[in-house]
Amino acid sequence: MEPVFRKDFxxxxxxxxxxxxxxxxxxxxxxxVSDMCTNGTHTSPKRVTTAIRPDTLYPSHEAxxxxxxxxxxIALFAEMGFKTFRTSINxxxxxxxxxxxxxxxxxxxxxDRVFDCCKAHGIEPxxxxxxxxxxxxxxxxYNGWASRALVDFYMNYCxxxxxxxxxxxxxxxxxxxxxxxxxxxxxxxxxxTIKGYEGPVNAVPDDPQTRYQAIHHQFVASALxxxxxxxxxxxxxxxxxxxxxTAYPLTCDPADILKCQxxxxxxxxxxxxxxVRGAYPPYAARFFAAQNIRLQKEPGDDEIxxxxxxxxxTCSYYMSNxxxxxxxxxxxxxxxxxxxxxxxxxxxxxxxxxxxxxxRYSLNEIYGRYxxxxxxxENGLGAKDVREADGAVHDGYRIDYLRQHIAEMAEAxxxxxxxxxxxxxxxIDLVSASTGEMAKxxxxxxxxxxxxxxxxxxxxxxxxxxxxxxxIASNGADLG
Ligand code: BGP
Numbered sequence: 001m002e003p004v005f006r007k008d009f010x011x012x013x014x015x016x017x018x019x020x021x022x023x024x025x026x027x028x029x030x031x032x033v034s035d036m037c038t039n040g041t042h043t044s045p046k047r048v049t050t051a052i053r054p055d056t057l058y059p060s061h062e063a064x065x066x067x068x069x070x071x072x073x074i075a076l077f078a079e080m081g082f083k084t085f086r087t088s089i090n091x092x093x094x095x096x097x098x099x100x101x102x103x104x105x106x107x108x109x110x111x112d113r114v115f116d117c118c119k120a121h122g123i124e125p126x127x128x129x130x131x132x133x134x135x136x137x138x139x140x141x142y143n144g145w146a147s148r149a150l151v152d153f154y155m156n157y158c159x160x161x162x163x164x165x166x167x168x169x170x171x172x173x174x175x176x177x178x179x180x181x182x183x184x185x186x187x188x189x190x191x192x193t194i195k196g197y198e199g200p201v202n203a204v205p206d207d208p209q210t211r212y213q214a215i216h217h218q219f220v221a222s223a224l225x226x227x228x229x230x231x232x233x234x235x236x237x238x239x240x241x242x243x244x245x246t247a248y249p250l251t252c253d254p255a256d257i258l259k260c261q262x263x264x265x266x267x268x269x270x271x272x273x274x275x276v277r278g279a280y281p282p283y284a285a286r287f288f289a290a291q292n293i294r295l296q297k298e299p300g301d302d303e304i305x306x307x308x309x310x311x312x313x314t315c316s317y318y319m320s321n322x323x324x325x326x327x328x329x330x331x332x333x334x335x336x337x338x339x340x341x342x343x344x345x346x347x348x349x350x351x352x353x354x355x356x357x358x359x360r361y362s363l364n365e366i367y368g369r370y371x372x373x374x375x376x377x378e379n380g381l382g383a384k385d386v387r388e389a390d391g392a393v394h395d396g397y398r399i400d401y402l403r404q405h406i407a408e409m410a411e412a413x414x415x416x417x418x419x420x421x422x423x424x425x426x427x428i429d430l431v432s433a434s435t436g437e438m439a440k441x442x443x444x445x446x447x448x449x450x451x452x453x454x455x456x457x458x459x460x461x462x463x464x465x466x467x468x469x470x471x472i473a474s475n476g477a478d479l480g
Contacts, residue, residue: 004410005409007475008083009083009476010083010124011083011421011423011472011476012077012085012086012123012421012422013080013082013444014377014378014425014427015066015430016087016132016133017133018034018131019034020430021090022060022061027106027110028093028096028107029107030096030097030098030136031052031136032090032133032134032135033133033134033136033189035060038059039058039059039435039436039437040436041439042351042435042437045200045203046435047198048188048194048197048201048204049198050140057453059453060431062453063449064431070113073459074123076445077427078121078122080427080444080468081473083123084125084171084423085124086423087114087127088130088131088176089111090107091129091130092133092135094107094157094161095153095157097135097137097138098157099137099153103164108160108161111161111164124170124171125171126171126172126173126421128175128176129157129172129174129175129225130174130175130176138150139192142195143193143210144192144194144195145191146195146210146214151217151221151224155221155228158228162228171237171239172229173238173377174221174226174275175222175240176241177242177243177316178215178219178240178275179242179243179267181211181215182215182270184204184206185434186211187206187207188204189201189433191211191215192214193211208293212293213295216295216296216301219274219305222275222310224304226309226310227307237311237312238311238312239310239311239312239314239375240271240310240313243267243315244268244362244366245319245320246268246321246361246362247263247268247320247321248320248321249323249324250324250342259325262287263323265283265284265287269369270284272313275309276309276313276370277309278306278308278309280305311373312373312374312420313372313373313374314374314375315376315377317358317359317378318379319354320358321339322340323339339353341353342355348383349383349384350435350440352382354381356401356404359409359412363412363415367412372418374420375419375420375421376422376423377421377423378425379405380398380401380424381401381402381442382440382442383395383398383440384440385441385462387448391461392460392462393462395462398442398462398464399463403479403480406422406471406476409476426442426443428444429441430442430443438451438455444462444468445459445465
């Protein structure tokens with residue numbers, strides 16, 4: 001294939017602190033919402049608890065212990081040729097309850113070491129400020145982002161990390177998958193609006209009013225952070241981050257087309273319309289009225305949103321789904337994002353429908369709408385891997401998945417999309433966000449850690465490791 005990607009294309013991989021660091025209470029760190037979540041499976045949901053229960057496995061507590069393996073892990077990323085590494089900062093390492101006046105020096109120092117190590121290998125960090133790691137103390141006291149008070153706590157956190165990592169970090173994402181809050185499951189991971197709730201993560205009593213109010217507070221916090229960064233650190237590039245859950249109408253029945261459009265609006269466009277264009281989109285008003293949602297805005301909020309628009313757009317892309325008004329269609333099994341089965345697509349073992357062409361389609365839609373640089377900061381196949389006795393993992397299925405998606409990204413670039421980079425999800429095996437499992441692996445690097453909490457944490461290179469190294473070395477021209 002001819003080289004089509006930019007010369008400075010940001011090839012790399014993505015992780016999130018709560019899913020791979022471990023060290024959940026090391027060096028003064030406080031508990032986050034994720035630290036209160038037990039393990040689960042595809043069929044039995046993980047649970048959130050209001051206190052750490054004895055004899056209960058909390059997968060984030062050790063995870064794959066990047067906290068003590070970062071030197072080795074970043075060296076492996078460098079061996080693959082990573083230009084960038086997307087990770088997040090665990091808010092509770094810096095502010096253990098989220099409410100302290102001063103940051104925790106030991107937490108700040110850890111990320112100094114991580115970013116210095118990246119820099120030493122010529123890897124540019126791409127940092128998610130908040131990736132499902134809300135301080136649990138803010139849930140207990142404020143019901144998470146339901147409270148406007150969180151805007152100030154978030155800003156204190158941003159100011160501390162913006163100042164500290166000047167010269168080390170240039171690319172920032174304000175919230176991971178901010179549109180997760182538009183779904184009921186997002187109330188655990190994203191908005192933290194679960195005060196006093198203990199039970200399965202998919203059975204939280206749903207309250208759309210609270211979720212959308214929480215998202216409004218996140219919009220304000222994000223815009224203030226972007227504006228502050230632009231004013232104080234002109235070299236910082238600020239991005240948003242969305243789940244892009246492409247949907248197609250199941251039939252050409254105009255009722256299906258309309259339903260799909262409405263789904264696309266409130267699921268995929270609503271948050272980025274606010275964060276990229278700086279105002280609530282017109283279609284939202286009717287949605288809120290129909291749901292009886294009344295947002296509390298403070299005077300000046302509209303100006304804040306207008307002044308804090310992002311420099312680049314990012315998204316996760318794993319799958320697509322269908323939407324229909326016809327009641328007899330079968331559900332697809334996606335964990336975070338539900339939908340109707342597409343008869344033309346196959347699904348992963350976790351029911352996520354694999355749709356590489358949908359990525360080309362989505363990138364065209366996104367770039368056509370916003371016209372700012374776009375980056376795919378999560379994509380990949382969660383699958384069960386087998387490590388052979390000699391340490392090898394023959395993950396041809398993962399190579400196939402990634403190859404097809406990269407080929408479609410190349411088509412999107414040829415279509416005219418300004419694509420900045422690509423960071424496949426879970427470049428090293430880590431804990432699944434939706435199920436809490438280790439068995440759902442995404443990595444190029446296998447980690448000997450299992451669902452029962454056992455494993456010696458040893459790392460080994462999968463077949464996809466060597467394949468991705470060639471992809472990066474050829475700037476995407478050699479897809480093997
Ligand atoms: C996204 C999250 C990630 C990640 C990924 C894969 O929704 O941003 O944190 O985990 O999906 O999902 P899962 O881990 O459930 O397979």
